[in-house]
Amino acid sequence: MSIFTGSGPTRTTHFIDGAWTEPVGPTFPVLNPLNDELVADAAAGTAADMQAAIDAAAAAFPAWANLAPGARQQLFLRAADIVDRRHDELVALMAVEGGASRAFSSFQIRLSSAMLRQAAGWGYLPAGDVLQSDAPGRTAMVTRKPLGVVAGFTPWNGAFYLAWRTFLLPMAFGNTTVIKPSELAPISAGLIHAEILHEAGFPPGTFNVVTNAPGDAASVAEVFFESPAVRCINFTGSDKTARILGERAGRALKRMVLELGGFNPVLVLDDADIEESIKAVTFGAFLHQGQVCMNSRKVYVHRSVHDEFVARLADRVRALKVGDPTDPSVIIGPLITDSAVEQIDERVRDAIDRGATLVTGGRAEGRIYHPTILTNVPSDAICTTGADETFGPLLVIEAFDDLDTALRDAQSTPYGLSASIMTRDRARGFDIAQRFDAGIVHVNAPTMASEAALPVGGVKDSGWGRSGHYAVEDFTEVRLTTMSSH
Numbered sequence: 001m002s003i004f005t006g007s008g009p010t011r012t013t014h015f016i017d018g019a020w021t022e023p024v025g026p027t028f029p030v031l032n033p034l035n036d037e038l039v040a041d042a043a044a045g046t047a048a049d050m051q052a053a054i055d056a057a058a059a060a061f062p063a064w065a066n067l068a069p070g071a072r073q074q075l076f077l078r079a080a081d082i083v084d085r086r087h088d089e090l091v092a093l094m095a096v097e098g099g100a101s102r103a104f105s106s107f108q109i110r111l112s113s114a115m116l117r118q119a120a121g122w123g124y125l126p127a128g129d130v131l132q133s134d135a136p137g138r139t140a141m142v143t144r145k146p147l148g149v150v151a152g153f154t155p156w157n158g159a160f161y162l163a164w165r166t167f168l169l170p171m172a173f174g175n176t177t178v179i180k181p182s183e184l185a186p187i188s189a190g191l192i193h194a195e196i197l198h199e200a201g202f203p204p205g206t207f208n209v210v211t212n213a214p215g216d217a218a219s220v221a222e223v224f225f226e227s228p229a230v231r232c233i234n235f236t237g238s239d240k241t242a243r244i245l246g247e248r249a250g251r252a253l254k255r256m257v258l259e260l261g262g263f264n265p266v267l268v269l270d271d272a273d274i275e276e277s278i279k280a281v282t283f284g285a286f287l288h289q290g291q292v293c294m295n296s297r298k299v300y301v302h303r304s305v306h307d308e309f310v311a312r313l314a315d316r317v318r319a320l321k322v323g324d325p326t327d328p329s330v331i332i333g334p335l336i337t338d339s340a341v342e343q344i345d346e347r348v349r350d351a352i353d354r355g356a357t358l359v360t361g362g363r364a365e366g367r368i369y370h371p372t373i374l375t376n377v378p379s380d381a382i383c384t385t386g387a388d389e390t391f392g393p394l395l396v397i398e399a400f401d402d403l404d405t406a407l408r409d410a411q412s413t414p415y416g417l418s419a420s421i422m423t424r425d426r427a428r429g430f431d432i433a434q435r436f437d438a439g440i441v442h443v444n445a446p447t448m449a450s451e452a453a454l455p456v457g458g459v460k461d462s463g464w465g466r467s468g469h470y471a472v473e474d475f476t477e478v479r480l481t482t483m484s485s486h
């Protein structure tokens with residue numbers, strides 16, 4: 001039986017060495033962000049639990065690393081089928097644990113099973129070279145080897161998909177994993193994955209999940225840094241936490257892979273298809289209530305089309321249904337916590353106080369914040385500087401006259417994750433794309449990632465590392481072997 005049945009709260013435990021641990025010890029509550037109903041009592045893990053998980057992952061590593069890629073492939077394909085089969089149950093889980101709409105959950109599920117099917121082939125990718133040597137009779141061979149145990153932190157926001165990334169990228173290349181899910185959504189950020197990987201037949205110890213109470217994150221995660229078996233810290237979350245963990249990783253000399261926040265500007269040029277731009281911006285800015293690292297926070301619109309764009313976008317955004325995400329027609333569910341609501345509301349008030357125009361939204365009902373558009377936002381308002389990530393349904397729109405100025409402003413933030421350019425002139429779009437300092441630039445598409453096979457990741461404060469098969473660089477090491485005649 002599944003750990004999430006959808007009928008009343010569940011008691012979850014850790015998954016270590018191929019089995020659920022006993023339900024002993026303290027728990028912490030996991031609450032539905034819409035109404036604070038109890039979704040789960042989750043095990044409040046300790047450093048000793050984490051150490052047990054790392055030991056299991058270390059013991060499983062040699063056999064997993066040496067398993068034939070074809071054998072690993074079968075397991076990933078089986079897991080993909082299970083994800084697809086359990087679609088409706090996963091949608092129900094993500095709604096009550098994370099406030100995700102059916103549209104967003106289905107999107108994550110489709111991306112996840114697609115990534116599992118992609119990952120099934122990645123085991124064949126680590127390849128090498130035979131190099132020339134100056135030494136007579138010497139052969140020099142370069143191969144790629146998995147790192148060992150990769151410790152992962154998963155977030156609550158795109159929890160289901162992002163946790164798959166955290167398991168799959170290292171595991172596909174022969175590493176074993178220990179995951180510390182977000183305290184706010186531990187089932188959709190790791191525990192349900194353990195259940196699926198186990199059902200698919202992955203060997204014990206190849207994946208492990210230890211949950212922790214909110215106040216214990218630092219002490220439980222400390223074991224990652226102290227353990228010699230852990231060779232890489234794979235973190236998805238805020239740049240604020242990444243800085244703390246990065247300092248710790250520096251002292252421990254651990255490799256880090258970081259997927260952090262973004263500002264994700266959109267440029268709508270004078271020749272853009274307005275209807276397509278509106279669709280792209282609505283999806284890009286308001287998917288999951290603006291709580292995804294790739295949501296667009298600001299749109300720069302050429303002054304000649306600005307007023308029409310704002311009016312038509314506002315009509316579309318007002319039509320987004322807000323409410324309980326278990327209703328499949330709802331697009332905008334609750335924000336994750338009270339402090340998330342406060343952050344957005346404070347930023348909206350700050351901008352209005354400084355003279356911004358509220359086009360639509362700007363109010364909360366409980367934790368549901370109505371999707372909000374601001375124009376005429378002064379350059380010193382917090383939400384428009386992008387210096388500190390805004391994480392909710394708040395979009396700033398600015399008119400521009402000069403493309404170079406807009407382009408410079410659009411990337412004057414510390415982030416460099418994603419950007420979009422809307423134009424009918426694809427050559428011009430391509431040209432501008434080359435001038436963006438970002439990990440991902442789209443021409444005529446939303447700033448969100450929508451394909452599992454493509455490399456996603458940022459530059460600047462948005463992080464290091466890439467998903468997709470490019471992750472072979474992050475999760476393997478180059479090994480030089482030389483052979484001489486004597």
Ligand code: ADP
Binds near residue numbers: 157218238
């Ligand atoms: P988000 O705001 O997206 O939840 P955070 O960066 O706050 O992102 O948290 C992401 C993960 O980092 C969570 O698993 C959380 O438990 C963990 N975390 C937060 N602070 C610390 C810390 N000081 N030490 C170790 N882990 C932490």
